[in-house]
Amino acid sequence: MAESAVKRIGVLTSGGDAPGMNAAVRSVVRSALDRGIECIGIRRGWSGLINGDFYRMDSGSVSRIINRGGTILYTARSEEFRTAEGQAKAAGVCKLLGLDGIVAIGGDGTFRGAQELSKCGVSVVGIPGTIDNDIVCTEYTIGFDTAANTAVECIDKLRDTMQSHERCAVVEVMGRHAGYLALYVGVAVGATAVLVPERPYDFHSQVAEKIRHARLNGKTNFMIVVAEGAASAVDVGRQIQEELALDPRVTILGHIQRGGSPTAKDRVMATRMGYEAVQILAEGKTNRVICTKDDQIIDLDIDEGLAMKKTLNSEEFKVMTVMTGM
Template identity: 55%
Template sequence: MKRIAVLTSGGDAPGMNAAIRAVVRKGVYHGLEVIGVYRGYHGLIHGDLRPLSLGSVGDIIHRGGTMLYTARSEEFKTEEGQAKAVKMLEKHGVEGLIVIGGDGSFRGAMKLTQMGIPAVGVPGTIDNDIPGTDFTIGFDTAINTVIQAIDKIRDTATSHERTYVVEVMGRDAGDIALWAGLADGAESILIPEAPYDLDEVVERLRRGNKRGKKHSIILVAEGVASGVKVGEEIRRRTGWETRVTVLGHIQRGGSPTAFDRVLASRMGAAAVDLILDGEGNQMVAIQKNEIRGIPFEEAFKQKHRPDLSMYQLAGILAI
């Protein structure tokens, strides 16, 4: 193998640049030419491919987002679009592809492997919702961003003696809400993977108020409910002034944490090793701090679930 390509797809995540850097430099170390595909599968179909050198990935390990940009591609979901992508890779002499992204990106990578282009996935998403890996690139940075925001919100909540509802991202997974809520002592955490009773949430608030608690933080994962609606319902049931903050895309940005930079570097390098070993149709995973490759099919058969013992612990500590 002499030439490989790398692309980022789906939502951006802090640490993607560190993964790109690792792919390029590990590839060059092994004598490979590395081609950057800009704007994900959309760019692949339309020929937005450029060579990457050691200098191309200098000074990016600490930057959020992705230097290769990212875009959604409805065309790539069709057989015609996938055929165009394969032809473009063959035109540029690409013999293996590394895809940094989430679940949908990996399904595209699996398709390309089936069509003759060995592809390896590197899990990059703040949602931490990819089965088979303990962590995804960007998750640690996102929860730290949420924690910093909650710390600031708590200051003003204390000053005004208010209840604040904070809605966080995560798509259909509650990992961001769970980890950030436990780390920041939220009074209640609402996640898709666990049933919740708003009466219980309100009762917890009332108990806290009776013992002199002056403020409360309710953390809501976007996949379970609307933070605005939860806030309105709490206000209706209690009569207390309740404010809502939807953190939104601030959670995707920012300089990646040390954990995400190291994870991305390890995973990017491992992806090159898998490609060189002829091991396409796999994703890189971290399991109990060990980096390994697992088949896409194995990952897709599983269902991601957060550690619900953490959810139980958060409820106990917020008593």
């Protein structure tokens, strides 16, 4: 392959962490080394870039992390990086260190930072890493599969005790403003009902009638999955108690969903995306985001990517709704 002009790159993780980020970091580092590119790990995201919080990484730096949750590079949110001063400072650090590019792993907040840094003349490529799968331009984001399986395993356990006691459970799962994780999990556990932010919440039709329908069909335990962006599980539980005379148990899965050893899929996707990100940088591109489309890895302009509008696939939503109602 023709010698790349790119000699040294940085890699960082930013925003909320997600299982598989370590696998992505490992892939970036080793793909770079494989091309003779030096790799600098930047700790604590954009904030660490501004503060010069970095170290040189070699192949051993990323040994034994492909199966570990969290991120060895740490992550943080940075107010300072949202200001022009902060961005200029970060660009200055890149110049000082002689970084020919940066791979930034995170969610849409991370990508907005990448856009700004690109404008300052630094080549940046983003890799989508967030359990919420709420990034508009990519079908898949690293961490989603692990988070879904974690939620499913927890709810399987809950269901055991709900069946024994013939009770109703209300479970709140993550997803920020998106209902995709909740819907996916709801289908996988055979939920009685799923509440998502993409549909206006109506207790009567979406909860009460579904519970009644299930009860009339002979069921004596019920599982209501609530996306955090749709409603408060505590409130839904209270309403069930008041209007249906049940005594539901409410669980908020919380940050458990953000950790854990990544699934096979998250490790494979992270590995493929990391490889692609280095390739894009080596080709001299900037302001790109790595995406999946039809199970292929592609790259898009970040501006275009962030401008897209994500919607729940309505065909899929219909099928899922029918199935959770069963």
